[in-house]
Amino acid sequence: MSRHGPRSSVHDRTITDVETLGRREWQKASGYNRQVRVENAFFRYKSIISDGLRARSGGGREVEASLACRVLNRMIALGKLESFAITR
Structure with missing residues (x-):
C-alpha cells in the first residue's frame, strides 16, 4: 500500500484488482x-x-435538455450499422 494517504490506497487497490481479475473482468x-x-x-x-x-x-x-437528448439519440440511431447473420 501507498504512504500518500487514502486516495493513493484506492488507486493501489484498483491496480491490484486489475492485476487479479484482468482488465476486462x-x-x-x-x-x-x-x-x-x-x-x-x-x-x-x-x-x-x-x-x-x-x-x-x-x-x-x-424542455431544452430533453430536445437535445432526443437529437443526440436520433443522430446515434442514424449512424448505427445494422448487422445480421448470413445463412448458407
Missing part, C-alpha cells in the same frame, strides 16, 4: 464501462449541442 465488476459511456454522452452533448443551457426558467431548461 475488472471493468465489468467495477462498472467502469457504464461510467465511460456516461462521460462520453456528456462529451457529445457539450461538443455538439452546447456547453450550457440557454433557457432561463426551470421548465424551459427541462
